[in-house]
Amino acid sequence: MTTYKEIFGKYVKNYSSDPSSDAEGQIWYNSTSGTFKTEALTLASWAAGGNMTQDFFGRGVAGIQTAAVVFAGRNPGPINDSTATEEYNGSTWSPSGNMNNGRRYCGGLGIQTAALGAGGYPSPATKVEEYDGSTWTVQNIMANARNATSASAGIQTAGWFAGGASPNALTEEYDGTNWSAGGNLGTGRNGAGGAGTLNAGVVFGGDNPPPKSNLTEEYDGTTWTAGGNLVTAVSNLVAGGTQTSAIAAGGVSASSPPGGVTTTQLYDGTNWTTSPASLATARSNAYRGSVGTAAAGLAVGGQGSYPPGQGTEEFTGAVLTTKTITTS
DSSP states (O other), X not given: OOOHHHHHSSOOEEESSOOSSSOBTOEEEETTTTEEEEEEXXXXXXXXXXXXXXXXXXXXXXXXXTEEEEEOOBOSSSOOBOOOEEEEOSSOEEEEOXXXXXXXXXXXXXXXXXXXXXXXXXXXXXXXXXXXXSOEEEEOOOSSOOOSOOEXXXXXXXXXXXXXXXXXXXXXXXXSSOEEXXXXXXXXXXXXXXXXXXXXXXXXXXXXXXXXXXXXXXXOSSOEEEOOOOSSOOBSOEEEEETTEEEEEOOBOTTOOTTXXXXXEEEOSSOEXXXXXXXXXXXXXXXXXXXXXXXXXXXXXXXXXXXXXXXXEEXXXXXXXXXXXXOO
């Protein structure tokens, strides 16, 4: 019988506890548990989540995969700008307190219990509201109207909005009370994705104007600098993560159908790569804001989903897991 040593050129190692790194694809014996183990790679994937109760697209969003909030938006028929809010617990959506001002393509940032919604249609798109997990309150307006899809990221007391209709290159920063001017994008655009924090942000994709942009820019709280280009140029996309681990999914490419694409792209702070995991449903105008991470993201609604604006998909990044080998 062929042995492990003959196949791999080395013996099975004996450990009293599982190794913490450099074990991918290896087999070892854990003398404490008396079992053989291996570390295997689980590939990235998208899976269906719970449907929202409201049939809208172009909504604002904030939070993480297991504690998200969406707000505002437009129904698929005659224009009806919504004030509706829904919260997600990782499996089910439930209604929450309404916004004070109905709008669509509203930017969002923060967490489920401390979110911010700003800009969007109809004009003037300078209105700002804060959410505490149940109630929305009107706050100081933005200096610049953002009546289309601006990128946004950060937390309620330290966030930024960049770009928007025209397209423009303007950045505004929010400290929880007041707005102030930040550094301009190198390339103005609308419909871009945003992720990260106030001092480590990233913007990618968008329109400037069409055709679509593949440009990425990184923010240090003062200045935007060029990052690696997207593999596929898209606008009106799903975005989330950090400056060194971002996700761009769906959106509209130069050659895509009206409902958008299913492509998922991942950023490591230097380069973008196309993930083998694709959305089950193409999505454009899915939401405006940053939610989740490149390891656990969330795609909400969009014009490509069915019913329009209700579908949810959850992303799980590739992970290494230790597994016990069953022997007989």
